[in-house]
Amino acid sequence: MADDPKPSGAARLAAKVLRTRWVVRAPIRLYRVGLGFLFGHRLLMLEHVGRKSGLPRYVVLEVVDRGTDSYTVAAGFGERSEWLRNLDAHPRAHISVGTSRRVPVEAQRLTADEAAEALRNYAASHPRAWSGLAPVFEQTLGEPIKESGTTLPLVRLTLTDLD
Numbered sequence: 001m002a003d004d005p006k007p008s009g010a011a012r013l014a015a016k017v018l019r020t021r022w023v024v025r026a027p028i029r030l031y032r033v034g035l036g037f038l039f040g041h042r043l044l045m046l047e048h049v050g051r052k053s054g055l056p057r058y059v060v061l062e063v064v065d066r067g068t069d070s071y072t073v074a075a076g077f078g079e080r081s082e083w084l085r086n087l088d089a090h091p092r093a094h095i096s097v098g099t100s101r102r103v104p105v106e107a108q109r110l111t112a113d114e115a116a117e118a119l120r121n122y123a124a125s126h127p128r129a130w131s132g133l134a135p136v137f138e139q140t141l142g143e144p145i146k147e148s149g150t151t152l153p154l155v156r157l158t159l160t161d162l163d
Contacts, residue, residue: 044071
């Protein structure tokens with residue numbers, strides 16, 4: 001899906017920054033004090049349960065697709081993403097997005113083909129953002145993002161009444 005097979009210096013730098021804990025945790029503080037609306041609906045904060053500890057865990061993620069009752073997010077570090085592994089163990093979670101806080105959701109992984117389609121739609125809707133994100137995802141995954149059957153895991157978070 002990305003045109004340039006060789007990652008740019010910017011993509012390598014961005015991938016390195018995404019591995020810097022305090023940088024990626026900074027938006028969580030904004031959500032927790034009620035300022036998550038500043039990010040609109042392009043980002044959301046996922047509150048999930050640690051698979052080993054059972055404690056609440058938080059991560060802010062880019063929204064790849066927004067349906068009437070769901071949000072789709074990408075696991076930029078692939079199967080190594082702790083939040084992804086936690087959702088596999090405990091699919092019930094909460095999201096904060098826009099002005100909504102702690103909305104209950106049920107997580108479901110997309111198939112590789114569904115994920116590829118969602119990424120194509122995202123690239124068409126947000127070409128500038130995708131041109132920056134695709135090389136970063138390829139750096140964090142360690143492989144190119146494919147047109148079909150992508151290995152980049154995507155998760156649909158469906159709003160639910162269950163709490």
